[in-house]
Amino acid sequence: MFQPVSNKSDFPNMEREILAFWEAHGTFKKSVERNKDKRDYVFYDGPPFATGLPHYGHLLAGTIKDIVPRYQTMRGYHVERRFGWDCHGLPIEALAQEALGVNGTHEIRQLGVDKFNEQCRAMVLKYVDEWRKTVTRMGRWVDFDNDYKTMDPAFMESIWWVFKQLWDQGRVYKSYRIMPYSWKLSTPLSNFEAGSNYKDVQDPAVTVRAKVLTGADPAWGETSLLIWTTTPWTLPENLAICAGPEIDYVAVRDVTDNVCFVMAEARVSAYYKKPEEYQVLARMKGADLKGWTYEPIFPYFAEYATAGAFRVLNDAFVSTGDGTGLVHIAPAYGEDDFRVCKEAGLNVIVDPLDASCNFTETLPEYKGRFCKDCDKDLIKRLKHEGKLVHQTTIVHSYPFCDRTDTPLVYRAIEAWYVRVEDLHDRLTRNNDSVHWMPDYVGDKRFGNWLKEARDWNISRNRFWGSCIPVWVNERDAEDTICVGSVAELEALSGVKVTDLHKHFVDKVVIHRDGKTYRRTPEVLDCWFESGAMPYAQQHYPFGEGNVRSEALGVGVDDVSRFFPADFIAEGLDQTRGWFYTLMVLGTCLFDKSPYKNVVVNGLVLAEDGKKMSKRLKNYPDPTHVLDAYGADALRLYMIYSPVVRAENLRFSENGVKQILRDLLIPWWNAYSFFVTYANVDGFHDAELVKPSSPNVLDRWIVSSLETLVHDVAEAMDVYDLQRSVRPFVNFVEDLTNWYIRRSRRRFWKSQNDDDKMQAYRTLRYVLVQLCKVAAPFTPFISEAIYRNLKGASMPESVHLCDFPEADAAARDEALERRMARVQTVVRLGRQLRTENDLKVRQPLSVIHVVSANPEVRAMLEGFEELVTDELNIKSVAYGADETALAEVSVKADFRKLGPKFGPRMKAVATAIAGLSSAQAAALAANREVTLEIAGETVALSAEDVVAQRTPKAGMVVASEGDVIVGLETALTPELVQEGLAREFVSRVQNLRKDADFEVTQRIAVTVDCDAEFRAAVEMFADYVKAETLCEHLTFGLVCDGLCVLNDHDVKIAVARV
Secondary structure, X not given: OOOOOOOOOOHHHXXXXXXXXXXXXXXXXXXXXXOOOOOEOOEOOOOOEOOOOOOHHHHHHHHHHHHHHHHHHHOOOEOOOEEEEEOOOHHHHHHHHHHHOOOHHHHHHHHOHHHHHHHHHHHOOOOHHHHHHHHHHOOOOOEEEEEEEOOOHHHHHHHHHHHHHHHHOOOEEEEEEEEEEEOOOOEEOOHHHHOOOEEEEEEEEEEEEEEEEEOOOHHHOOEEEEEEEOOHHHHHHOOEEEEOOOOEEEEEEEOOOOEEEEEEHHHHHHHOOOHHHEEEEEEEEHHHHOOOEEOOOOOOOHHHHHHOOOEEXXXXXXXXXXXXXXXXXXXXXXXXXXXXXXXXXXXXXXXXXXXXXXXXXOOHHHOOOEHHHHHHHHHHHHXXXXXXXXXXXXXXXXXXXXXXXXXXXXEXXXXXXXXXXXXXXXXXXXXXXXEEEOHHHHHHHHHHHHHOOOOEEOEEOOOOOOEOOEEEEOOOOOOEEEOOOXXXXXXXXXXXXXOOOHHHHOOOOEEEOOEEEEEOOOEEOHHHHHHOHHHHOOOOOOOHHHXXXXXXXXXXXXXXXXXXXXXXXXXXXXXXXXXXXXHHHHHHHHOOOOEOEEEEEOOEEOOOOOOOOOOOOOOOOHHHHHHHHOHXXXXXXXXXXXXXXXXXXXXXXXXXXXXXXXXXXXXHHHHHHHHHHHHHHOOOOOOOOOOOOOOHHHHHHHHHHHHHHHHHHHHHOOOOHHHHHHHHHHHHHHHHHHHHHHHHHHHHOOOOOHHHHHHHHHHHHHHHHHHHHHOOOOHHHHHHHHHHHOOOOOOOOHHHOOOOOOOHHHOOHHHHHHHHHHHHHHHHHHHHHHHXXXXXXXXXXXXXXXXXXXXXXXXXOOOHHHHHHHHOEEEEEEEOOHHHOEEEEEEEOHHHHHHHHHHHHHHHHHHHHOOOHHHHHHHHXXXXXXXXXXXXXXXXXXXXXXXXXXXXXXXXXXXXXXXXXXXEOOOOHHHHHHHHHHHHHHHHHXXXXXXXXXOOOOEEEEEEOOHHHXXXXXXXXXXXXXXXXXXXXXXXXXXXXXXXXXXXXXEEEEEEO
8 A cells, every 4th residue: 555645735844754764864875875886977066155045046056966966876877966165265254354343454464364364264164054954955965074165274285286286387477467456355356256246336527637748839828638537536646648549639729718628539529519619720640649748637646757657658449439539547547557558668556545445645635535535525626726627427337346345446456367368279179178058158158258368366465265375585576486285385394284374374484595485475366266176175186194196196197086077057157257267277287178068057036137135135035935835846946947048037936836836736636646546446566567558548648758758868968957847847747637637537437457457557657757757856756756656676765766768669759749639639629618618517519620631630530539528528520621610711911922022912912812712721721822913823821821710600710730620619408408417516526625525435415406407417417426426316405505506506515425
């Protein structure tokens, strides 16, 4: 006997029971170990920060990372799944600052780096337990006990080894460059980090005059160069003005102020609305302006005039799209500014900002104030000094720090870089070997990024992270030592090293050849650690016990056990994050992509399309969704959406409910149906038997199951998760709403004949095999059903089974196509009943099925009983001529006729309007019609016209493709009576359910009704009794339970017998 199953499903509770089963039986561990002697399937888990609770983005990525390893394990691979934690970086530093009550790098240093870093260490795993609980509740199998942490000494030592390899290749260098800088965190960021959080901001836009000292014609009188900027705070640091060498410039006299301004001719109309407001004095190219000198706009750095500052330079980056065509150059705050000055030999950088972007004492009037906060005062000063020509505001997109949500400042920073720009071809070649899902992400988004990749800023001016292992000579910054291991540092310093964090290794000093070396103060970008995790999580190349094997060496063969990964998955934003850093380091170290297959998911947004926000509370808490609907529903909702193909998902709680209603509940009800009737009939084969039934429905559902296995495996083998779920969803629909609906009477009938046994064996087999197919996607319901229905010799868990292999011999594709045609006819019949208010329980006399294609009619013949029983119709009539059902007319489709017939279109349209009914019917049936028009033969097809059908009296008609269905709507007295009897049966069945009767419970029914209704029930009394298990049917007084059935007042009472 099978364990009884209620049709009132409680999925969250069922899932908790399954979690307890897995925990008690060590099922995850068993699933990994059973394939330990098989080929490894390598999976890398990108490490999340443990500084907050997991959100839907994490749950989505985790589901993808669970489905693929589960599937590959069932395919016979050995798949280890280690969880990882990103323990370093700005998120944990922000929490530590808040906990310690310090703000900024200055206060951290005052407190002490050792105290600050130990606070970080103490807090970094604050939410680990919550993560483990939520990830486990989602059904994800991953090894938390053997996880890796980026703060572990072994991991950090491997990071040093990776760095040393790059150093030895000559890829690491230190340089001043313009970098995005987070003033809130006092550290530069990499270019790819700066591109993830753009916002529209309103900034001042000012036009300023710079008085020309040399270069202008003295006849012009006082002359000024006009420059435009949206960052007034950078004007005190102005060191040059740049003109485009090929741009046309003019010197114009301002009629009102009688002064001369120089600007691009294309920009004059932006400053003067009328020609009479100015006078053109001269025209010149930008090349003619080169070398002009001007008076510094502010006096703070005037001394640099002798070094070549405050003159006009030339460069082609200048445009006339906005501003004046003359660009204000502050080399400390702009990439083009920095480059142009450097190329011109102006090697001066003035940066009067401290680590928090506050002005220093160099600008005493503004000392201690945040630079952008000084814009208004600087503009006011310019106006007072007569240098402000025009002032307005501009709204533009600007990058913000993703960690602090504060605007970034681009400034010249001395930082450590990895040379990447010479790797474009190698990176692109390695990327070409990767299978991306979807492919356009790899080909376009990621591929284009690799082709334009800039040198990578890997240093951060922070405290809690992997230290850059470079020791610098106190007296000669060019004299450096790069350390690649703990043993190497200990040998160089004579100091025992137990921790590789900043507050430990900064105390380690190297003395060599009479020189003293101290570590450079920066720490590594945490993306460097993430990109190195394939090696660091293995403590490569040092191995167990921190001892490096001399025989190991360095090469692709040495890492083949764990490199490259067969599969990784993360969000679309990681094309400029983890995917990128993995690829750069894999290419540098082994000239190979570190991954073979990538699944890229999109963002999970709130239902209104906005970013999910705890403050706005615009999304349901994940815990609520799991407690209300269960993990299977949430998993399936996310995977059965375009979000697994890098598109965004607007999360909807109703969407999760819909998955529950449309898929999981029907699937569970099918399972409950089987168990209920199998137990009633005492069916319980000890082993699962593969059916060999002659019944057409059994053969069809088994064939459909094999097609499902084939389609799911085919999609999963190319990592198309959405496509893999689609046939699974369709199959459950076919199983519940076609196979079981059409087979119910086989289970209900009293005699236990061979057909009934075949039905039981078929349904059990299909349900168990379906569990195996669905197990990677919906691990809980699959486990629950499998454990109750499995054969005695089968594994204890569905997750210890092999994924089914599609059995080609069991597939009958012709039968599947025929059944699909039958379902089309039934669907059209249901549609006609709904559209024309023809009640389902009201029998009709005839359904007409018409197709001009004899093959279609042949496919449908033999399935009449299915059609009539499903649609409650007495007979099926086939035909080839749809005019027997409806008057068919067509009208010209001008969108199609125009391109096809050109100037003859009107004549063709007129001919179409005059077609006969037979010709119109031929076109509607997708047959070609030939006409003579103006002496020419014209061939018309169904695509040239729009068909219209007017049903004949007493008929309703619908069509799909080459099938037309018509229902005769006339009702005879006998049909009306049968309709009343069927309504009565339905009502009694509902009363049985409301009374919670067992399916085998025999009942007595008393009916209080009018004579017409009684006559109908008596006419079909045998049918009524058989359907409702009624032993006694009587007519008499019933006090309660009034209902209206087809306009008849009826009272019904049911009782056990």
